[in-house]
Amino acid sequence: DGGITQSPKYLFRKEGQNVTLSCEQNLNHDAMYWYRQDPGQGLRLIYYSQIVNDFQKGDIAEGYSVSREKKESFPLTVTSAQKNPTAFYLCASKSRGGPAEQYFGPGTRLTVT
């Protein structure tokens, strides 16, 4: 079945450690996105990529990094520079030139203590 996977669903880290969240899709979508959601809040865009080997900062990129070496994969690294990393992280993808809606992965809930 085609879809987007994120793993793990829950992730715990100590403060000061970098952590990488995975996002894989087999929908053959060109564009991929990372969002962060805090309790009672909407989705805020961290980074997005429209094509392999290219990505752009979203509204809250500070303290995060990404790579897009393969079309299927768009991992997000939460660095120790991110002041409030505890949040629900959602990955999404969409087809460029196709339907406008984004397809979301199940999300990773990251807790940093």
Added chain:
Amino acid sequence: GQNIDQPTEMTATEGAIVQINCTYQTSGFNGLFWYQQHAGEAPTFLSYNVLDGLEEKGRFSSFLSRSKGYSYLLLKELQMKDSASYLCAYNRDDKIIFGKGTRLHILP
């Protein structure tokens, strides 16, 4: 969200109708989305309006007025499973900008 306003919470009764409003301000606009999100889960797509007017899809309908920067989501024959957050979002170039969402509570 950026320049998107929607009520924080609403309450309605099972079997009733509810309308969730959304206003937005943006210099670039390609279309307006509505997503449903249950607690702890990913958003799921409900509708996408590009042109003015009402689009109906089963129990859910979505309306758009581009000149007024206004949209609403209409939910009919409410069911308990409709208890969720409803996110309004606009499409600008290759980005989707989300509002903070409206949490809808359904009472039996």
